[in-house]
Amino acid sequence: MPLSSKVGRASLRDIVLAATGQDVRQCMQCLLCNHRPSQGMDLVIGEVMQAIVRNDASVLRSRTLWGCDDYLLRDPRCQAGLDISSVILTLQREAEVRGLAMAGEPSRAESG
Ligand code: SF4
Numbered sequence: 001m002p003l004s005s006k007v008g009r010a011s012l013r014d015i016v017l018a019a020t021g022q023d024v025r026q027c028m029q030c031l032l033c034n035h036r037p038s039q040g041m042d043l044v045i046g047e048v049m050q051a052i053v054r055n056d057a058s059v060l061r062s063r064t065l066w067g068c069d070d071y072l073l074r075d076p077r078c079q080a081g082l083d084i085s086s087v088i089l090t091l092q093r094e095a096e097v098r099g100l101a102m103a104g105e106p107s108r109a110e111s112g
Pocket of ligand 1: 026
């Protein structure tokens with residue numbers, strides 16, 4: 001089944017909006033948050049935001065969800081005022097709900 005399947009699930013944007021109040025459509029793709037990504041990140045944050053806008057569920061398999069702790073510890077600022085950490089946490093939870101969380105990866109959602 002393609003990852004883009006939307007059957008039975010709210011859109012990723014709606015899920016993030018309901019969980020965090022963050023409307024990722026505000027992402028301007030300014031790329032300023034893409035500075036110094038962690039080594040474990042296969043997508044930069046701007047790409048993650050745009051995947052959510054497109055409801056592209058393949059983002060739930062992105063290593064960025066589980067490999068961006070160092071990046072988030074640097075408290076990246078979003079030019080649109082989006083709370084990047086809460087968006088990533090919501091995607092982690094959604095990946096777990098859909099059984100797409102990467103095996104062996106510690107979850108920020110689990111660790112609090
Ligand atoms: S800084 Fe904010 S608005 Fe700019 S690309 Fe990153 S998430 Fe989008």
